[in-house]
Amino acid sequence: MSNFESDGRQSEGFESAWKDYARRTEDALTERLADDGQVPESLHSAMKYACLGGGKRFRAMMVYACGQLAGAKPERLDTPASAIEMVHAYSLIHDDLPAMDDDDLRRGRPTCHIKFDEATAILAGDALQSRAFELLASAGWNPVSDNYRAQMVEALARAIGAQGMAGGQVIDMQSAGINLTVEGLQGMHEMKTGALIEASAVLGGLASESLSSNSILKLSGYARRVGLAFQITDDVLDYISSSEQLGKRAGADQRMNKSTYVSILGLQQARETAENLASQAIEFLDALGDNTAFLKQLAKFVVSRSY
Amino acid sequence: MSNFESDGRQSEGFESAWKDYARRTEDALTERLADDGQVPESLHSAMKYACLGGGKRFRAMMVYACGQLAGAKPERLDTPASAIEMVHAYSLIHDDLPAMDDDDLRRGRPTCHIKFDEATAILAGDALQSRAFELLASAGWNPVSDNYRAQMVEALARAIGAQGMAGGQVIDMQSAGINLTVEGLQGMHEMKTGALIEASAVLGGLASESLSSNSILKLSGYARRVGLAFQITDDVLDYISSSEQLGKRAGADQRMNKSTYVSILGLQQARETAENLASQAIEFLDALGDNTAFLKQLAKFVVSRSY
Numbered sequence: 001m002s003n004f005e006s007d008g009r010q011s012e013g014f015e016s017a018w019k020d021y022a023r024r025t026e027d028a029l030t031e032r033l034a035d036d037g038q039v040p041e042s043l044h045s046a047m048k049y050a051c052l053g054g055g056k057r058f059r060a061m062m063v064y065a066c067g068q069l070a071g072a073k074p075e076r077l078d079t080p081a082s083a084i085e086m087v088h089a090y091s092l093i094h095d096d097l098p099a100m101d102d103d104d105l106r107r108g109r110p111t112c113h114i115k116f117d118e119a120t121a122i123l124a125g126d127a128l129q130s131r132a133f134e135l136l137a138s139a140g141w142n143p144v145s146d147n148y149r150a151q152m153v154e155a156l157a158r159a160i161g162a163q164g165m166a167g168g169q170v171i172d173m174q175s176a177g178i179n180l181t182v183e184g185l186q187g188m189h190e191m192k193t194g195a196l197i198e199a200s201a202v203l204g205g206l207a208s209e210s211l212s213s214n215s216i217l218k219l220s221g222y223a224r225r226v227g228l229a230f231q232i233t234d235d236v237l238d239y240i241s242s243s244e245q246l247g248k249r250a251g252a253d254q255r256m257n258k259s260t261y262v263s264i265l266g267l268q269q270a271r272e273t274a275e276n277l278a279s280q281a282i283e284f285l286d287a288l289g290d291n292t293a294f295l296k297q298l299a300k301f302v303v304s305r306s307y
Numbered sequence: 308m309s310n311f312e313s314d315g316r317q318s319e320g321f322e323s324a325w326k327d328y329a330r331r332t333e334d335a336l337t338e339r340l341a342d343d344g345q346v347p348e349s350l351h352s353a354m355k356y357a358c359l360g361g362g363k364r365f366r367a368m369m370v371y372a373c374g375q376l377a378g379a380k381p382e383r384l385d386t387p388a389s390a391i392e393m394v395h396a397y398s399l400i401h402d403d404l405p406a407m408d409d410d411d412l413r414r415g416r417p418t419c420h421i422k423f424d425e426a427t428a429i430l431a432g433d434a435l436q437s438r439a440f441e442l443l444a445s446a447g448w449n450p451v452s453d454n455y456r457a458q459m460v461e462a463l464a465r466a467i468g469a470q471g472m473a474g475g476q477v478i479d480m481q482s483a484g485i486n487l488t489v490e491g492l493q494g495m496h497e498m499k500t501g502a503l504i505e506a507s508a509v510l511g512g513l514a515s516e517s518l519s520s521n522s523i524l525k526l527s528g529y530a531r532r533v534g535l536a537f538q539i540t541d542d543v544l545d546y547i548s549s550s551e552q553l554g555k556r557a558g559a560d561q562r563m564n565k566s567t568y569v570s571i572l573g574l575q576q577a578r579e580t581a582e583n584l585a586s587q588a589i590e591f592l593d594a595l596g597d598n599t600a601f602l603k604q605l606a607k608f609v610v611s612r613s614y
Contacts, residue, residue: 034469040477043469094433099425118406119480122429126401127473129433133440134464137457146453150444153460157441162341162350166434170347173426 014297018061025060026052028078029085032135046116046124047131050089053107058230058302059084059200065294066204066219070211079142080152080203083132087160088196090128093121095169132156136203144207152203159199168192172258180259189231190224197227218284222295225281230302232274235260236267237306274303321604325368332367333359335385336392339442353423353431354438357396360414365537365609366391366507372601373511373526377518386449387459387510390439394467395503397435400428402476439463443510451514459510466506475499479565487566496538497531504534525591529602532588537609539581542567543574544613581610 029051034044060081067077096103096111097118104114113121135141136152144152158164168191175188201223205211211219239262261270278299285292336358341351367388374384403410403418404425411421420428442448443459451459465471475498482495508530512518518526546569568577585606592599 038469040469040474040481042481043474043477047469090433094429097426097429099429119404120477122401122404122406123473123477126397126432126436127469129436130464130468130471130473134461134468137444137460137464139457146457149457150446150453150460153444153457154441157437157444160433161437161441162345162347162354162434164437166430166437167347167350170350170427170430174347174349 011297011301014294014301017294018057018301021061021064022055022057024064024074024078025057025081025085026054028060028082032079032082032086032131032141042116042120043124043127046093046112046120047089047128049115050093050112050124051086051128053109055107056307057085059088059197061298062197062200062223062226063204063207065298066201066223067207068204069219069288069291069295070205070208070215072204072208072210076143076207077204079135080200080207083136083152083156084196084200084203086128086132086135087156087165090125090132091160091165091169091196093125093128097121100169100173129160144209148206148209152206155202155206156199159195164191164195165193168195175258177257178259180264182261182264185259185261185264186228189228193231194224194227197230198223215288218287222281222284222299225277225284226299226302229274229277229281229299232261232270232277233303233305235262236270236274239267271303278303321601321608324601325364325608328368328371329362329364331371331381331385332364332388332392333361335389339386339389339393339438339448349423349427350431350434353400353419353427354396354435356422357400357419357431358393358435360416362414363614364392366395366504368605369504369507369530369533370511370514372605373508373530374514375511376526376595376598376602377512377515377522379511379515379517383450383514384511386442387507387514390443390459390463391503391507391510393435393439393442394463394472397432397439398467398472398476398503400432400435404428407476407480436467451516455513455516459513462509462513463506466502471498471502472500475502482565484564485566487571489568489571492566492568492571493535496535500538501531501534504537505530522595525594529588529591529606532584532591533606533609536581536584536588536606539568539577539584540610540612542569543577543581546574578610585610 033048033051036044038044063081063084064074064077067080068074092106093112095101096106097113103111105111109115111121112124116124133153133156136156137149139146139149142149142152160166168188171188172192175184180188198220201219202216205216205219239260261273265273281299282296285295340355340358343351345351370388370391371381371384374387375381399413400419402408403413404420410418412418416422418428419431423431440460440463443463444456446453446456449456449459467473475495478495479499482491487495505527508526509523512523512526546567568580572580588606589603592602
């Protein structure tokens with residue numbers, strides 16, 4: 001935890017700490033996915049392909065950072081961080097399917113249904129969702145008390161269901177070709193991506209078994225704003241970046257004729273909105289003790305990143 | 308429970324008790340799915356369409372019967388029964404997709420992706436899986452202790468993941484056009500359908516909070532054999548029935564060129580195998596007290612049913 005305690009550290013120190021945790025996440029995921037050769041091999045390969053393809057590990061980082069703020073050791077956070085990343089990977093597999101966003105590339109690699117086939121991709125997503133809940137509920141994998149394991153399952157399940165991530169994806173698809181208001185766009189993103197980011201913070205906090213429900217609510221408030229700021233910055237980066245930089249076809253939303261923060265607010269105001277959200281997020285941390293330096297840097301980084 | 312206690316009752320009494328529990332399941336599911344008008348409406352409608360379309364409710368019946376054997380009141384079993392049926396409904400939605408079995412009809416009605424669209428169907432399945440775990444983990448919906456709620460989540464999640472239901476579906480698809488041995492076919496069915504039926508029995512037993520782990524294992528052993536007998540009888544009925552009787556295109560497995568118990572063993576030996584399994588299942592009940600009449604009838608019914 002000492003890595004995260006200096007408020008005056010340089011952003012490269014922050015980024016290197018993030019990289020360390022991204023590596024930790026990759027190891028934790030590897031440990032929690034089946035060994036090579038398990039039957040059916042194609043399914044396990046597809047699950048690994050989708051989970052272990054790198055990525056920013058932003059959600060895992062949120063689990064680790066919020067858990068450590070509350071005094072949890074990293075070992076206690078490996079399972080919730082992995083569960084969240086498995087759910088994120090499942091959602092990307094399904095979002096990329098021909099019936100949904102129909103994307104062939106993700107992070108510069110063929111999407112799961114291109115690398116394998118559509119049926120295997122659908123089932124790999126399904127099985128990743130199940131595995132996430134299995135890990136969270138298991139006393140063997142999740143060393144918190146029964147009470148907190150059940151709370152973690154419930155919080156994650158609610159965040160990713162019809163009122164959360166899955167519902168947000170439906171609204172996103174139904175919005176193609178429609179000019180959304182900024183409130184409509186925000187509501188969609190709060191469900192589609194925000195709810196899982198919030199759940200990441202909540203699971204980190206719950207894993208500590210030391211926070212009041214009021215402090216958990218503060219973490220939620222922080223994460224909701226950081227999540228939205230992250231999404232707006234994604235829209236900004238998608239707008240200004242070329243395919244090479246992002247590793248996916250840039251401007252996919254424009255191609256699908258979808259509203260974005262940039263299309264509604266313009267580039268400059270989208271950026272300012274993200275910065276305001278990051279500031280609001282940081283205010284939520286005031287009530288959460290002295291160990292908030294990393295979460296503050298995280299909020300600032302989210303809106304200043306270039307990738 | 309007194310409904311189930313008479314060993315000498317007629318099969319019509321058994322079937323009427325089953326119908327009562329199927330109705331109870333329908334009510335429990337309705338209560339646990341979102342009210343009309345919830346956003347996104349299409350997703351909630353698709354979830355309801357898939358869950359409330361009738362069906363035998365065999366898995367819910369297994370939850371109720373095993374829970375009641377162990378002394379649990381029906382109110383204690385409504386949530387696990389609903390969670391199991393939601394997972395079953397999700398699996399049918401995804402199995403019916405064009406990328407998988409590509410079925411247009413199920414129980415005489417258009418399948419979910421025909422009635423809605425493919426994206427909505429995929430996401431309705433995803434959200435039903437999440438909702439099942441949310442309900443099981445929630446103290447508000449599942450009135451058993453933390454310890455048992457976490458165990459229920461873990462048992463269900465393991466049963467439906469890559470080593471269970473989802474893995475079985477992959478193996479089933481990969482088996483099209485291949486002549487399986489009877490062992491290969493059994494292994495596939497134990498994953499694809501058996502694991503969820505076993506989980507139904509286990510969740511019923513766990514909900515009672517009164518069974519030893521040895522008794523839970525006996526319930527597993529019973530349910531595994533009943534599940535396999537159920538599947539073999541499905542193959543038999545699929546072989547001999549017309550579309551009208553089953554409400555789906557009969558002979559779908561033949562059309563896909565898939566091995567079935569009838570294609571491997573022939574009609575007569577398939578029937579005998581199912582009957583032997585039902586007898587073995589009943590032997591597991593000997594160690595489970597005096598209240599096993601209904602589960603015995605259930606095992607017998609599974610192999611003598613004509614629908």
